[in-house]
Every structure is written in C-alpha cells, then in structure tokens.
Amino acid sequence: MNVAFQGEIGAYSEEAVLALYPDANVVPQVSFDSVFECTEAGEVERAVIPIENSLFGSVHVNYDLLSRHELHIVGEWYLRIQHHLLSIPGSSMEKIRRVYSHPQAIGQCQDFLKRYLPHAEAISSYDTAGAAKMVAERQDQSLAAIASHRASLEYGLSILQSGIESNHQNFTRFLALKKLDPSGILPDGLPAPEREEAEMKTSIMYAVKDNVPGALFKSLAVFALRDLDLFKIESRPLIGRPGSYIFYLDFKGTTHDEPVKKAIAHLDEITVDLSVLGSYPQAVIA
C-alpha cells in the first residue's frame, strides 16, 4: 500500500506511517497540501498527518485541510517524539561546531544545546531527516543533526546523545486518511468505518450559529443525552469574526451505531458546517 507523509525518509511522520501500516510503501511529500492533494487524486491509498502535540496543541492548519478535502480519517497513532544528536561515526561531542535540524526540533532541544554545545551554531533545515541526510553526505565530524532513531539507521549515523528533548512527555497524535470510494459511504451520507475494533471513536468539526447563547452546550447535549463519551473538545476562534468559533470533537462510537447516527442528525439541526471526519479504532498514548 502507498502511504504519503510530509517530510523525508527518516522523518517522525514516516515512523507514524510504519506504526500504522508496517508493510507500507512510504511516499514522501514536500508539504501538507501535497499530501492531501496526491491522496485525493488517488496517487496513494493513504496519507498520515500530525494533528496535535502534547506540548504545543492542535495543528489547526491540518484541520483546515481536512475541512477542504474529501478525505476521511481511518486510523490514529500516538508517537513519542524523542530527539537524538547524530553525527558520522568517529565524531564526538567535543568536535561538534554546527547542529542542523528542523526549527521546532531545535526549539525542543534548546536546553541541551545551551548547556552542552554552547559554542555550536544551531542551523535550521526544512526537515529533521533532511538534516541527518545532509550530515551523512558531508562526512564532516564537526557537523551534527537532531533527528529520530530511524534517521540514524537510515543514513548510517552514530547517536552522540539520545533523548535530548527538554520535555520527555512529548507525544504527537497522527491521523491516517483515505479517500472513500462510494462503497465507503453509508446510505445516510456518513463515512463508514474501514474496520471495527472494540474501542472506536468518531471525529467531527462544526460551527454553531452566531449569537445563540448556550449553543455549544446544546451541541454537547446531543452526545450527553445519548451517553456518548467525549475524548476531545476544542474551540477555535474564527479570526475576523469575533464571537464565532469552530469546534473539534472526538467521541466514542462509530457511524454504524444508531445513537451516533441520531446524535449527528440532531447536531445538524443546531450547528453549521458540520463535517463528519471519520470513525476509526482508538489508539492510546503508550
């Protein structure tokens, strides 16, 4: 199966792809936009994207892409983000003068860099894995990259120091996406779950009608009245429309369940721009 992700071979997203689809043929893409586009065009069977991080919140830009594209969520995965300092075999901490990585990874390792490599320059790359690849190609013992364990294996680099991120409770939640063919759409228009497991969840997005007091509470009543437990709720203010919000909601159950169908129909009466993003097996933070 061909699975698209944003980044290069050895990126954290590639780890998430292989956790979800161990036999995948991984298809690197330069941007999230191109990940969505090639999946919608049928060039790959699946896409895997990051949607939220335990330290930095939701990736709103990917929710925006979900709302604009005809893809549905068919799975999720929580990946622990562990950064390592990599260099070519034979190098050591004292030799390092320049450290390459994605800006966010550099940010997450600033305490380590400040303390142990105060005289090294931290230089931004477009990708953690791309930084590792470049360090491997240049064969210079004064260069290091901050990247994943997988990148060290892929590019033949040694780990000078492992787990250099400041906060070890750093998890990113990834979603697996698929373009549904007509057989994947239920008669009522809802996306069918691709497979059923014991613990399932459904993700939706919606807005509430402007200036309706208690509109959010009413929209949640739709679930509470049917004993459908919530896993995630988040409001996001709409820029340029004070007082208007988008809501992200994850709840227990699938679009095959009668109470879920009824809750969604009920929600449609009292909200606007309701999108049912998909039903899929629930993952746990390992």
Added chain:
Amino acid sequence: MNVAFQGEIGAYSEEAVLALYPDANVVPQVSFDSVFECTEAGEVERAVIPIENSLFGSVHVNYDLLSRHELHIVGEWYLRIQHHLLSIPGSSMEKIRRVYSHPQAIGQCQDFLKRYLPHAEAISSYDTAGAAKMVAERQDQSLAAIASHRASLEYGLSILQSGIESNHQNFTRFLALKKLDPSGILPDGLPAPEREEAEMKTSIMYAVKDNVPGALFKSLAVFALRDLDLFKIESRPLIGRPGSYIFYLDFKGTTHDEPVKKAIAHLDEITVDLSVLGSYPQAVIA
C-alpha cells in the same frame, strides 16, 4: 510599573507588554520559569506571557506554570504576529547569505525563504530580537534577521521585506499576570478582578473525576444553567493517565458576579484540582 516578559528588548512579548501597559518599565527574562519566579518573588509588579496562537494552539507549558504558581490573570491582549526580514542599512536581498531568527519564526517564514533566499542559510537564535541585535552588532551586509518591526527600530535595522510570514492570520494571545496581595482575594477565596469594564471574562482550569460518564457535560451545565457564555473550551489528555483530562475554560463574567460565584462553587463539587485563574477585561482580535 515593572513588567517581566520572556525574551530580549524588541521581542513580540515586549510589544504585548507595551500594548497592555504603555508606560511599563520592561524587564526581559531568559525563560518562562524565570518570568513566573520573579513575579511571584515580588521583583516585578506584572508578567506578560503567550498562552495561545491562532495557528499552533495552546501553550500548554504556560498553563502548567499557571497551575503551579500563585499568580492571577489581570488582562489579555491579541497581538498580530508579523515577521520582517531585517538587515543593516545599505544591504539588499541579493547580498543576504545567512538569516538568523528563533526556530518558530524561521518555520513560519519557510515559504518566503525557500522562494526568495534559496541559497541563504537559516540559523537558529534563542530569540527573534536577539537575532536582530546580533545582526546590528556584526555590521555585515550578508546577514539578516527575522524579527518584529519594534526590533528594527530598537537596533537601527532596515526592513528588506515586511510581512514575510506564510500565514497572515497569525495572532498570539498574551496574558497579563499579577501576584495578588491579600486585599485582592475575596472573602470566598476567589481572586478579585483588578478593574471592571463592560466586557469581562474569567479563566479556570480543572480536571473531572476519572471514569464518571458525562462528567465534562455536567461541568459545563454549571455554566449553561446560569446563562454564562463560554469563550474557550479545550480538553488536554493527561499523559500516563489514559481517559483523564485537564480542561481550560474561559467564560463571561467576573468573580464579583453572584452567578459566577455559584457556578464555581457548584463546579467544585463535581471536579478536581479546580483553579480560578482570574477575571479580567476581554480583548478582541483586532
């Protein structure tokens, strides 16, 4: 009034300080921890911290610091984040070989860098304003910084290109914090608002008792039943405790209002670790 913020003179946080307190004596700090510590120690009268961004979600690390320190929220501000490419007078786009900035700012300007400065290296600094300062000191026309308009004024740099961030709907919400003296605490233990304006909001954090079905819904009923409108709601999963969440809530009203007092007392019955973070005048996204 002395006001602490994280970063150097010319940082975006300093802009937020001066928007909230135009006559402030700004007190730069190296970390968010030190911002909280010097405010709690009474070395400054106020602190200003970022709490959420329109593209990257909530700054969970600052919610964690709020829950661990005896500071209360007394104000908020939405700052539009606009990045500029700065260099010394006499330089130009063609001369730039190295671009310095905070990793997050570099990330937000990657489209611009890729397109217009494909051969320049992007190098991480600990601070956007620190990068501007360094570029001003080195007096080398091949160096540029990505930083704020304020930093260009502070360090005498020219703007080579303004508004180079990929997404122009980039706003950061800042909070103003204060250590309350006993006169700022109401008889019922709640923090009093520092001042009253027409539109006020109150921020709280809490957890719900584990494994109580519909616990979130019940906690929101406390507000809905009293017609207290919500401005923000966000669940955050607790790592290592599957099924447990912290909730962030902003709602209309202040701790002086009878319905708010009753809602909080009611909430205390059905939640755990309830923190009332403060009541303050509501800002709008400009």
